[in-house]
Structure formats: C-alpha cells, structure tokens
Amino acid sequence: MTLSLVITAGEPAGIGPDVILQLASDWHQAEAKLAWSGADIQQMRLTVLADPALMQRRASQLGLTVDIVTLADHESPPVMRPGKLYVHPVSLYEQETPGQLSPANAGYVLKTLEIATDGCLSGLWQAMVTAPVHKGVINEAGVAFSGHTEFLQHRTASEQVVMMLATEGLRVALVTTHLPLRAVADAITGERIQQIGRILYSSLQQDFAVEHPRILVCGLNPHAGEDGHLGREEIEVINPALQTLSEQGMPMTGPLPADTLFAQHHLQHCDAALAMYHDQGLPVLKHAGFGKAANITLGMPIVRTSVDHGTALDLAGTGQADDGSLWTALGYAALMAAARQTNANS
Ligand SMILES: NC(=O)c1ccc[n+]([C@@H]2O[C@H](COP(=O)([O-])OP(=O)(O)OC[C@H]3O[C@@H](n4cnc5c(N)ncnc54)[C@H](O)[C@@H]3O)[C@@H](O)[C@H]2O)c1
Ligand SMILES: N[C@H](C(=O)O)[C@H](O)COP(=O)(O)O
Secondary structure: OOOEEEEOOOOOOOOOHHHHOOOOOOOOHHHHHHHOOOOHHHHHHEEEOOOOHHHHHHHHHHHHEEEEEEOOOOOOOOOOOEEEEEEEEEEOOOOOOOOOOHHHHHHHHHHHHHHHHHHHOOOOOOEEOOOOOOOOOOOOOOOOOOOOHHHHHOOOOOOOOOOEEOOEEEEEEOOOOOHHHHHHHHOHHHHHHHHHHHHHHHHHHHOOOOOOOOOOOOOOHHHHHHOEEOOOOOHHHHHHHHHHHHHHOOOOOOOOOOHHHHHHHHOOOOOOOEOOOOOHHHHHHHHHOOOOOOEEEEEEOOOEEEOOOOOOOOOOOOOOOOHHHHHHHHHHHHHHHHHHHHHHOO
C-alpha cells in the first residue's frame, strides 16, 4: 500500500532540520527501525516542507551527505531512498542562525503547517509528521499560537481534539493542554471530560485496534481530592462525567490518585492513562520514553503525529540531537494512516 506522508521541518533555528536530515541519512535502517509499525518501507513517499537552502546549509554544518531534491509544484516524490530528501519548497523570510530565534520566520513556520494540514485534508498526503516549533517566537511575531494541537483543531474545524503521547507500553492523553496552571481547574468541565473521553476511547478502538479500551483517569487534586477534603472536582465534575461515559458504553476507571496511577501494577492493566493537565501526565511519559515517544493528535479527520521534544536550540547544528522520536512519530503516522485506510475500505 502506497503511503505518502508529509513532514514539516518546524522552527528553522531549532533541531527539526537536523533530525530530518539524520533520518534521511539513516534511511537504510528504516526497515529495522519501523518494523514495529508494520509500515511498508518500499512504498513510503516522504515530502518535507522546508526551505531547501536551509536544509542544504544544515546538512553541510552537520557533515551529512544528503541529496536535497527540490520538488516542482504538484510534483510527488518517488519512494524514499537512503540519502535522499524530497523537499516541497517554502521560503524562509530571513536566513536562519542555528540556536537563535527570529520572529521574522514565524510566518514561514506557520506556512509549512498550513500547507501540510490542507494537503492532508485534501487527501494529497495520508498523514503529517511535525518537527518542533517554538511557541514563544510565534507569539512574539504577533500571532497567538499555543501549539500545533490547538492550531490543527482550528484549521481542521474539529470540535475537540486530544493530545496523546505514546511510547512502548504507555499512552498518556490529556484533558487540558497548553494552559497556565492557574486556568486548569476552571477548564476541567464535565462536558470537556466527556468529549475527550469519547475521542480517546474511539481512537483507541479505530486507530490502535484496542477492542475494549482500558482507560485509567487521574484525579485533579492530591489523592484524588481525599473524599472532598482536598478539593471537590473529583466528586462534582470528574465522577459524574465518568458515570455518563460508562452509561454510554465507554467505561473508565477513576478518578484515581495521579501519584500512584502510574505505578506498574496499574499500568499493566491499562491501554491509556487520561491526565487532567500537561505536567501531570507528560513528565511520566517522557521519563519512561523520551526520544522514543510520539505526540499524536486524536479527534481530527487527518492523522498528525509529532516528535516528543522541543526545538532544543542548544543542540541545533551540533550533530547531538537524537532522531529517535522522529522515527517513532513516523511509525505511528504510518500505523494510523494504514488503520484509517483499512477502516475506510471495510
Ligand atoms: N512538538 C513540538 O513542536 C514541541 C514539543 C515540545 C516543546 N516544544 C517547544 O520547544 C521549545 C523548547 O522547549 P523545551 O526547552 O521545554 O524542551 P526541549 O525538548 O526543546 O528541550 C529539553 C531538553 O531536552 C534536550 N533535547 C530535546 N530534544 C532532544 C533531542 N532530539 N536529542 C537530544 N536532546 C534533546 C534539550 O537539549 C534540552 O536539554 C518551547 O518553545 C516548547 O514549547 C515544541
Ligand atoms: N505538549 C507537547 C510536548 O510537551 O511534547 C508540545 O508542547 C507540543 O505540543 P503541540 O503538538 O501541540 O505543538
């Protein structure tokens, strides 16, 4: 089955270009690195959205021999080959300096995301994989931007989306994403938990072939509120929402104290953990699998996966960035795109 994927190169001063070039250089290992995903390497076509001159400069800086091929308008790349990189050109506004952010290039970063999203929506590509962007510098350029997840929700006109990070043996989804901690408690409503729970449950079934998902749900407060003595959100908001989900045929276990939910005796009987906020769930996931995890946006008509790391400005152009997460993100993109194609055909 032919699989056409698009990769956005992300913040030009960060390590996105580096890890993409490393992946191209290491493509002879693709069969072994992606075997777990069932991806057919011989049928995989990768289009990278980036400025070709940036990719050329970074390749020279890293000492990587990668043939950067600029695609013509509407040209599809051939099947991926080691040492090749097929780039759909998007022009930088200003030449990048590795490690130094410039708001001038925010428009370039956003353009790559728009092209990738629209191309997936139109069926040109079956999935998009994103290299890291820097949220701060996009805001400094005057564009309100809190993350790919929120950008994609808007661009795909999805009512709700779910951020889930996955690594071998652990999936963690979030009820709230990029919010100041002060705003989290107010954002956790029964309606939101139900929407997120439904998307998570059905995505585990459809995209990950888990017939009867076992989902563990974190409480918000210490010790899941200690029967109301340390906060009442568990009693007033989370429990009723889980009750409704259960009545709708989507049983979930919780709210459980988040400090012990991630202990192995719980996790071995769980297909996903649902955390209430970013830094309740993601430190656990990244402790378990940083560099071997992917960030996946659920609930959209398109497949989007991403690396588990940020722009790592300290490493750009040094050759020290690990490309493991990009391989993982590519594997999940292939796996989910194949599942959606199979579901559509059945
Ligand atoms: N997918 C994304 O677009 C994404 C994900 C996370 C963070 N970010 C953004 O990236 C920016 C920087 O975030 P941060 O500093 O919190 O996290 P970061 O992941 O960029 O860096 C954290 C630490 O991990 C190291 N690191 C990161 N990636 C690595 C890799 N591939 N190989 C080896 N070491 C690596 C860095 O050197 C640093 O020490 C922020 O603007 C943040 O919002 C974007
Ligand atoms: N929350 C993500 C993480 O910690 O890896 C990261 O900020 C990227 O999020 P988006 O995919 O929404 O950009």
